[in-house]
Structures are given as structure tokens and as C-alpha cells.
Amino acid sequence: MNRTEYYNYIDEKLHTLALRIDTNGKLNMLHLHMHSESFYLHLLNLLYGYKLENLNKSLQNVAAIDLIDHKNKIIIQVSATSTKAKVESALEKKIIKQFPSYKFMFLSISKNASKLRNNNFRNPHGISFSPASDILDVKSILNEVLQKDMTAQKGVYALIRDELGNEVDVVKLNSNLAMIINILAKEKWSDDCQSDPVHKFEINRKISHNQLNKAKDLIEEYSLYHGKVDSKYSEFDSMASNKSSSVLATIKREYIKVKDTGSSDDVFFSVIDVLKTKVVESANYSQIPIDELELCLDILVVDAFIRCKIMENPEGYKYAAS
Template sequence: MNRTLYYNYIDEKLHTLAFRINSNGKLNMLHLHMHSESFYLHLLNLLYGYELENLNKSLQNVEAIDLIDHENNIIIQVSATCTKAKVESALEKPIIKKFTTYRFMFLSIAKDASNLKKSKFKNPHNISFNPASDIWDLKSILNDILQENVLVQKNVYAFIKDELGSEVDVVKLDSNLAIIINFLAKENWNDGCQSEPIHKFEIDRKISHNQLDKAKDLIEEYSLYHGKVDSKYSEFDSMGSNKSSSVLARIKREYIGAKDTGSPDEVFFSVIEVIKNKVIESANYSQIPIDELELCVDILVVDAFIRCKIMENPEGYQYAAS
């Protein structure tokens, strides 16, 4: 197995964990956060040679500090909240005065921290803290993993496989398409959240322009979920650059390949079938009943239809943004 397969597996699993943290409600947040603290404790020790331990083992309900390394003089706050106020709140806590000879680090486990790294922070206890190097996020950790040799990547891969998931398939490859389907599969599509798109007339006009007869009912029904899919895409994009764009580009690519192969209805349904198969063939697809998979793929392709990614647009077509 080569380093690309190791890295792709690591990338997908870490992004999946972050997405779950972002997507879960308050009831599950504490459990996920506690699991993430333990997970990242071992990952950072493995990757950087630290000797981190959970400070709550010796001091209960400690504010501002989650992980501590007495050998390397490091304290780390692990947080799903990635704001300047969150960092400054930690830096001003009285307990920081006990560790002024240590280096303070902030680990964002669910959000991109690129902008936070450029900020200036109030540091009333003058603990060692350089935002550019001492604020970590998924992107910075993955970049460090990418730079490591294959032996280190193999060890990280083995740890993550034991902690988070199954063996990587050396034939199948991961896909962002499968990730978004995995998350859509967890949605309740009968919860009453459907709503008419803002520009329903434009959608109807595009259906007529493409002479879609058989697909018309499907598009009209699942266009009601456009806002919900848009919300999921926004959460997905918070996990890294080009996430939703890559999914939509894949759907468009399949449409371009199929557009001259039959009638408009045949092309539309062939795109659905190809996307369904792409998901099934992905290494990171979590298997669900076929009818549930087809529902999620139908909703995703109808959303791509609204977003101008498949079928031809009538003149002056207004993208029906949610």
C-alpha cells in the first residue's frame, strides 16, 4: 500500500469526525468532544512525539486546559468552537498562571482556523503563545502528516483505523460524493422542513426548456429539499476547501459524458444511475438500504439540476438559491 492511499484514508476519516462534531446536536456534543480529546491526545503523541495526558485525570473540570505534557511543557485546549473570544477566554483564566513556563496551544477540531492564526490576542498572564504556530486545525495537522515518510503515515493510519473505521480498500478510492451521501442518509426527509424554492417558476421553466416529462415529478418533489441540501453543503465546506465544489463537479462531469446518449429524460436518469454507482464503488461509502441510497442520490441530482450543473439552462435562468 502506498503513502497516497494511507493519506487519503487519514484525510477522509479526520474530516468525517470533524463533520460529525459540527453536525451533531447538543445532546451528543459532549460525548463527541470527550472522545475527540482522547483521540487527538494519542494522535498528537504519535505524530509529534509528545507525552500528552488528559489534565482532567488529576484535576477535575479544569477550564482552558484539556491536555498537558509535563516533559515538553505544553498545554492544549481542544475545542469545537473556533473564535478569537474562545482563545482569549482560555488565556485569561486564573489557572494559566500556574503554567506560565509552558507553551499554550489551541486545537480546533471542527473548524478551519486559518483566519484565527492571523489574529492578535490578549494574553494577560504572558504565557508563551504564537498564534501562527500554536493554533492548530485539521488542515495544519493533515499537512504535517502529508510531509511525513510512509512509515509514520502507516503508523498514523493504523491508529486511525483502530479508532475510527475499517480497512482502506486498495482498489476502491474515497470520494467526497460518498461522504455527502453518508450524511444525507442520516437526515429525516419527512420532518416537515421542505419548502418551496425561491424561484420555483425558474425551475419549472428549466424543466420545460429541457422537455423533461418523466423526470418532472421527481424534480418538483425533491426541489423542496434544496434549502436543506444547501445547508449540508455549507457544513461540508467548513471541513475544507472545494468539498461541495468537487461533488457538484463530479455530477456535472457525468452529465457532460451522458448528454448526447439519449433523450433528455434518459440522460437525466442515467446521471442518477451513474452517481449511485460511483457512491457504491467508493471505499468510504457506508452501506445503507438501496431505496434509501436512491432517495439521497435523487435529492442530490435534483439539487444539481437547480444549481445549473446538469441539463441546459433557458436564457436568463436564475439559479434558485435557498
């Protein structure tokens, strides 16, 4: 199983657990909540290197605190309720005063907490608590998983498989992305098929706007193939309508998934890596040497950059083929 499959499996299982917690009756919900505390204890320890333990082992039914890490001085409340009132209720509990040098964190296990992070909270005991970084949810945890290397992702996968379910059965399907790569792989990408884009200045302006340093040379070099890629897309669309549109939509979708996970350069190359996996996994991919595949993907992603499908556009940006 590759990196993308690991990530998708983790995403599916965490959201399935969240859905069960959110929709089950009170009796089942209590059982699931206790199971979630144990599960997230191990998951957070694995992901962040914490030394969390369940506080209920030493103090029964402690309000406001479920998990505690004495080494890193962290206390965490695990909750299926993601509201400002819930967080403030925890911060106001007297037990908080017993941990003045600790950091308080709040883990929402069934709701997206992105809006919750924007609130200001009453914190009467003055414990360390920064909503932007100390409120966790499934999405923030998945983003952390995405940034891990393959070895670390395998560890997370093994934990979730053992706790929440069996391996996902991956079935290969055809994709238009693989089809266009098959077409591009047959082309000669040499100096005689290069041509300056109509709005070369606009491309350089977009590179600067996104502060692309590592990807700059790649974009400048492969933007010269934009005209040829455009003609290949036209041939592609002659087979059936929306083929090129579906490829560009796939590239944009993968960009949206990773756009907030690192620097602009990291995001740019992450898109290429994810697309490489998608192509290799496609049933209709005609295998070619890896360096040729990477060349075709680089050219395709640079073309998508020019066409406004990835990265932010500067004000008044003119699409290079216009």
C-alpha cells in the first residue's frame, strides 16, 4: 500500500469513528467516548511524541482533563462537543489550578474545530492555552499525518488498522490522468518543440507572487512546452468531451488538499508526488521509466500552474495562452 492509500485509509477510519460518536445514543456514546480517549492517547503519542496517559487511571471521573503528559506538561480534554462553552467550562474547573505549569489542549473528536480556534476564551486560572495550535480535530491530525514520512505513516496505519478496522482493498481503475501521461510519454520533449508563452512576464509575476524558489527553474524551463501541451490536450479532447477538463480538475483537487501543508515550493512538489502515485495506481497506465514519468508530470503540472489550476494568482494575472 502506498502513501496516498495509507492517508486515505486513515482519513476514512477517523471520520467513521467521528460519525459513530456523533450519531449514536447516549449509552453507546459513552462507551465510544471511552474507547476514543484510549485510541487518541496512543495516536497522539505516536504522531507528536507525547507521553500521554489516561488521568482516570489515578483520579476517577476528573472533570476537564482526560489525558495527561507529565514529561511534556500537557493536559488534554477529549470531547465530542466542540463549542466555546465546552472549552471554557473545562478551563474554569478548579482542577486546572493543580497544573499551573502545564499546557491545556482540547481535542474535538466528532466535529471540525476550525471555527472554534478563532474564538477568545475565558481562562480564569491562566493556564497556557493557544486556541490556534492547542485545539485539535480530525482535520488537523490528518494534516499532521500527511507531513510524516512513509515509515511514520505505516506506524499510524498499523495502529488504526488494529484499533478500528481491516486493511482497505484497493482496486485499480482507469483514469484520464494516466491516459494523458501515456500520450505525453510518446512525445519528444526537445528544444525544437519549445516556444515562449504569450505572457512570459505574467508567469514570472506568478512565480514571484507565490515565492517559488526551488520550483522557479522548473517552471521557467517547462513553461516553454505549454503550447505543445495545449495541442495534446486538444487531441485528447477529440476522443471525448471533458477529458482535459477532468485532468485539470484532478490536479486542482490535489493542490487544494495540500495547499496549507507547507511552503509554496513544498506544495508544488507535493502535487507532483501525489499525481505520480495516482498515475502508477491507474489500471490504464502504460509503464515507462520513472524519469520519463517524472518529466511528463513536471510538464503537466507546470502547464496547470500557467492555467490557474494551482498556486495563487497575482492580481490581474493573465492566463498565458490567452
